[in-house]
Amino acid sequence: MSVLPAQLLPDNASVTADGRLQIAGVDILELAREFGTPLFVHDEDHIRARCRQAREAFPDGVAYASKAFLCRAIAELAHEEGMHIDVASGGEMHLALQAGVPADRLVLHGNNKSTAELRYALEQRVHRVVVDSFDELDRIEALVAEGLPAPRVLLRITPGVKANTHEFIQTGQDDSKFGFGVRVGHADRAIERAAASPAIELVGLHAHVGSQVFEVGSFEKVAEVLAGIFARFQAKTGPNARMEELCIGGGLGVAYVEGEADCGIVEWGQAVRRACAAAGISAKITAEPGRSIIASSAITLYTVGTIKDIPGVRTYVSVDGGMSDNPRPVLYGSGYETFLPRATDADRPKTIRLVGKHCESGDLLVREGLVPADIRVGDIISTPVTGAYGYSLGSNYNKVPRPAVVFVKDGQARQVIRRETWDDLLRLDC
Numbered sequence: 001m002s003v004l005p006a007q008l009l010p011d012n013a014s015v016t017a018d019g020r021l022q023i024a025g026v027d028i029l030e031l032a033r034e035f036g037t038p039l040f041v042h043d044e045d046h047i048r049a050r051c052r053q054a055r056e057a058f059p060d061g062v063a064y065a066s067k068a069f070l071c072r073a074i075a076e077l078a079h080e081e082g083m084h085i086d087v088a089s090g091g092e093m094h095l096a097l098q099a100g101v102p103a104d105r106l107v108l109h110g111n112n113k114s115t116a117e118l119r120y121a122l123e124q125r126v127h128r129v130v131v132d133s134f135d136e137l138d139r140i141e142a143l144v145a146e147g148l149p150a151p152r153v154l155l156r157i158t159p160g161v162k163a164n165t166h167e168f169i170q171t172g173q174d175d176s177k178f179g180f181g182v183r184v185g186h187a188d189r190a191i192e193r194a195a196a197s198p199a200i201e202l203v204g205l206h207a208h209v210g211s212q213v214f215e216v217g218s219f220e221k222v223a224e225v226l227a228g229i230f231a232r233f234q235a236k237t238g239p240n241a242r243m244e245e246l247c248i249g250g251g252l253g254v255a256y257v258e259g260e261a262d263c264g265i266v267e268w269g270q271a272v273r274r275a276c277a278a279a280g281i282s283a284k285i286t287a288e289p290g291r292s293i294i295a296s297s298a299i300t301l302y303t304v305g306t307i308k309d310i311p312g313v314r315t316y317v318s319v320d321g322g323m324s325d326n327p328r329p330v331l332y333g334s335g336y337e338t339f340l341p342r343a344t345d346a347d348r349p350k351t352i353r354l355v356g357k358h359c360e361s362g363d364l365l366v367r368e369g370l371v372p373a374d375i376r377v378g379d380i381i382s383t384p385v386t387g388a389y390g391y392s393l394g395s396n397y398n399k400v401p402r403p404a405v406v407f408v409k410d411g412q413a414r415q416v417i418r419r420e421t422w423d424d425l426l427r428l429d430c
């Protein structure tokens with residue numbers, strides 16, 4: 001027997017007596033008919049529940065890392081739930097502001113913020129600018145010299161901790177484009193410089209070691225390294241330099257496939273805060289989860305277009321999306337489960353390779369997917385846990401229009417991003 005593990009579905013998923021999937025009381029096959037495919041379907045109350053867990057886990061403050069998935073509706077939702085919003089570009093900042101999120105709820109990140117992005121953030125007086133480099137300190141000082149208000153700053157520290165995750169999403173090791181390295185002495189130099197600069201209101205430090213990290217031990221190592229820095233600098237506070245906050249970043253891993261298990265946001269928060277306390281850090285502990293808020297709230301629906309059996313080799317199932325709506329399998333070799341929402345809890349004896357419609361063989365969604373034996377052309381097929389880094393990392397490759405995104409709650413569906421049209425694809429052409 002290999003049925004889909006039910007814990008990979010959103011919180012409010014249920015299966016009818018005849019096997020059909022519902023989320024928040026909404027029939028999923030009806031949604032596919034109404035909005036077309038590919039379609040992202042998010043369980044809204046699942047996202048809200050994760051935001052509440054995050055706030056409980058980090059009572060001193062927690063931001064939603066919007067790069068995981070950002071649109072007007074999710075910015076509004078995270079703000080309503082009392083989250084700050086972490087933005088990593090002028091575009092993300094603009095979208096959040098346009099969605100009505102006040103600037104003093106925004107945290108700006110980025111290893112290469114432009115002068116224009118910094119100017120926007122300073123003018124708007126965002127909650128925090130997380131400064132990543134000496135060149136950024138130069139740019140901020142120049143803007144403040146022009147008369148802009150001094151920002152409240154966290155310095156991004158690279159603690160020299162290599163998190164156990166894919167190389168492309170490790171960010172805490174010495175050899176990194178991000179932040180001020182501890183081992184090479186950049187961290188101390190940056191703190192001394194920021195503390196002495198009238199253009200900067202230093203409020204603390206930041207460290208983010210990577211994404212899709214399952215081992216709480218990585219966060220414990222960060223706490224130890226940062227504790228040393230806090231101990232050295234905590235006493236040196238002045239009117240413009242306080243060491244009152246440590247933001248531990250995001251990165252909590254989530255389960256994508258059978259056999260994986262994640263510890264959940266509440267336990268993560270407890271472990272992080274325990275590690276910081278044990279290391280002697282008395283600062284406020286804040287965090288920025290992205291994936292763990294949004295990943296498992298969504299499933300993607302596709303329509304099966306062709307099924308190609310190559311005897312003795314494998315069965316290819318091609319769908320109407322692909323690497324343009326979920327590039328994670330191509331980028332990181334990520335795995336997903338597959339199932340048919342018409343037979344959600346059916347046995348899945350057949351192994352297939354789920355591929356997209358793009359013009360390259362690398363366009364694969366699921367290398368080894370399991371499905372019921374009677375899968376046929378026209379079926380709706382789904383991949384769960386696709387709420388994070390799918391739509392946001394997507395593209396228009398092959399001029400394939402971006403999918404629609406729907407939120408379901410209390411038996412109702414609302415479209416939060418409409419499907420792109422072929423005409424939309426021409427809107428930037430001069």
Ligand SMILES: *Cc1c(COP(=O)(O)O)cnc(C)c1O
Pocket residue numbers: 065067068086109208210211212249250251252288289290291292
């Ligand atoms: C990506 C990122 C996050 C969120 O990471 P998740 O793995 O999605 O939780 C938080 N902080 C920073 C600085 C990031 O770059």
